[in-house]
Amino acid sequence: MLTLALFSILVPAVVALWPVPHTLHTGSGALKLAHTFAVQLQAQESPPADLLAAISNAESLLKTDSFQRLVVGRASADDKAISHAPELPSLLLSLAPRMTLRSIADEATLALESRSESYQLTVPHDGSQATLLANSSLGLFRGLSTFTTMWYASPTQKYILNAPVQILDEPAFAYRGFSLDTSRNFFPVSDILRTLDAMCWIKLSVLYWHVVDSQSFPLDVTAFPELSAKGAYSDAEVYSTADVNNIVSYANQRGIDVVMELDSPGHTTGIAFAHPEHIACANKSPWSQYASEPPAGQLRIASNSTLSFALQMFDSVASNLKGPMMSSGGDEVNLPCWQEDEATVQDLEQSGTTIEDALNAFIQAVQAVLTARGKVPLIKSGGWMCLSTRKDRQ
Secondary structure (H helix, E strand, C coil): CHHHHHHHHHCCHHHHCCCCCCEEEEEEEEEEEEEEEEEEEECCCCCCHHHHHHHHHHHHHHHHCCCCCCCCCHHHHHHHHHCCCCEEEEEEEEECCCCCCCCHHHHHCCCHHHCCCCEEEEECCCCCCEEEEECCHHHHHHHHHHHHCCCEECCCCEEEEEEEEEEEECCCCCCCEEEEECCCCCCCHHHHHHHHHHHHHCCCCEEEEEEECCCCCCECCCCCCHHHHHHCCCCCCCECHHHHHHHHHHHHCCCCEEEEEECCCCCCHHHHHCCHHHEECCCCCCHHHCCCCCCCCEECCCCHHHHHHHHHHHHHHHCCCCCCEEECCCCCCCHHHHHCCHHHHHHHHHHCCCHHHHHHHHHHHHHHHHHHCCCEEECCHHHHHHHCCHHHHC
């Protein structure tokens, strides 16, 4: 207990930032946020609306957040330290020379290797202006997130005890994701937006949206509206095109890219409610022999009509999605499901191919559709193994 107590005393309060900045230097002085504090943007061109909204949100959070230090007496323990502390009047945001100011949403949906999220934040102790410098609006947004979470609250003001603060920060990984499954458990749009707020506070960059699965099909697909009409848990538990656009836009404005996954060819029993002709071993028992989890069901990958259906479904969804990536899933396929499916066996015999050949062709065809729509196609490791031939593995 003594070790933990000493640790909590010795670690500077600003280290509570999460994620921990790449480089962090702090002092030991108290600094208050002036009641007239304002965030200012130095821009030679018309600022993007989402950056202005981010500034407004930051100013609002600084006024309303009530987080206090976790010490005996809470904020009152710091009254003496901050009673005569200097006040910080403002924070100036500026872009590095020769950098173009684009919207946060545009920056967040660039290719991973092209995104610039680094920033430099300086908070002096003498009451002069703080500065935030970055190469992009996305970097400014990340720096704003750091700045707003630095401050403790007392009943009358915000303060820190570690000024001056100097931060040089950049992400260790461009892809910092959170996976959300909305098939097994439907989440209302409002809950997803609230989740995106939490993600941006800790600088996550990707929402991996596992939108459909065997349990339900809650996504409205323009080309096949019957999928959600018959496959969702209820009419009220469907994500319309407007819902998807709202979620994606909300995410992008908070520096988050949305990667939607349509898991296939396994985990597709939800399709059987509308198109049973495309699903092998649908709800077959015992499920443990035909799937990793109930209910059983996989796309009939050797069927030309099923392949055509799947390609049209992926194309319809991808055509409405902003962002550079989309996933086709690909994990946990079950061989007995196809081996005991009469239609699949007949299709394989007629084409003279194997299950492995059919799976390889299916995955590559789906990937080609996503590529044609300008997406980097993602696939889970289990599906990627299917792309190698017997000769490759030998």
